[in-house]
Amino acid sequence: MFAVTEAIGFREVKAEILRRITQGIWPPGSLLPGELALAEEFACARATVNRALRELDEAGLLDRKRKAGTRVRLAPLRQARFEMPIVRLEIERTGARYRYVLIKKELLPAPDWLAARLHLGQGSTALHLLCLHLADGQPWQLEDRWINAQALPQVLDQDFHHEGPNEWLIRAVPYSEVEVSFLAAAAAAEEVTHLGFDPGDPVFRVERMTWWQSVGITHVTLSHRRGHRMTTRY
């Protein structure tokens, strides 16, 4: 459906282009031959060349302009891509048994910082949840979540004792915009209590906010167990 079977695949084309770039045959700043010329040289479909170029573009090695053609970037853009897995799957992938505990669930007037970030009106309410995700009985991640109860009134019918709010949200609500931050913070009271830190210990936190058509849906702080690293290879 997406590509005709080729004598030469886009991976081979990509590897050859990468070789020419890294060996300086096509130095930084140089203009690559056009797609048709490359397709002819490699005796493959233009779509194959296109896919190879696209992936090298996404890897930050090329600079593609519709009219000016494709050049080797002077300084490769470096991107790190992290998969943000559902914590249950992340834990199960390690072979451990996943357990979920709802620590707190409360409907509250939205605190000022939350109202400001999610653009809530005056007198808004928000559902606040504190959840612990465990691997083989050991705390793995503490989830401190706020959900916009005006935008998502159906959230009030949810129990959240057996399934965490993240998995429910994924099913129930699409999102159009996400902001993710990674940071180091000194362990606060809830992290001391539920993750076993000493007060002030360094904690790796992920903060995420999602919007759907400009309406803030949820704000979550994910605090990770001691020594957690978020690692990616590419």
Next chain:
Amino acid sequence: MFAVTEAIGFREVKAEILRRITQGIWPPGSLLPGELALAEEFACARATVNRALRELDEAGLLDRKRKAGTRVRLAPLRQARFEMPIVRLEIERTGARYRYVLIKKELLPAPDWLAARLHLGQGSTALHLLCLHLADGQPWQLEDRWINAQALPQVLDQDFHHEGPNEWLIRAVPYSEVEVSFLAAAAAAEEVTHLGFDPGDPVFRVERMTWWQSVGITHVTLSHRRGHRMTTRY
């Protein structure tokens, strides 16, 4: 060169497909019409549909299989993409004046942990550099870098007093594989001295290793100033 000018662009097609997914017209798990059928419906080129589908695939919303066609993912894959900018550009982008200071430069027998990670042989030497990057005179990032001097003998001719090793490496050495980790750590001696932390304060660190054709090239620890967050929106 890459797309014919269309009456309807891939952005419109993408938005319409996204609307159908998020409004449940095409629920999770459902099979999308084929590219040709969609191109006919939207009165656009098949390449336009293909690009829209590809971007929704990259956003983790679709599951595309060559033979089985395109389905709406049951649980969207969530990815966070971070640009890893050159620190000079990151600082200059804020409007601040960039300054670079080489604190230490020493050729050392590779320590065991480094030899293990970069796969160095016995008796290998490594260039160790400690560098500080400042924004308007304030410490912004401490760079603790090791470079494989066997793989890169030309590194020994470099001065590194006026330009940091990162920018030199980008010009001099390609890489084929990268591992990046984000973590929180307690401030160590160098971070206390050069970034102004108190001992044990939480520090946000990025660790990165790069290989070129299976040979480890460099290992770097980037320690960020107090309160630094790495944020991305998508």
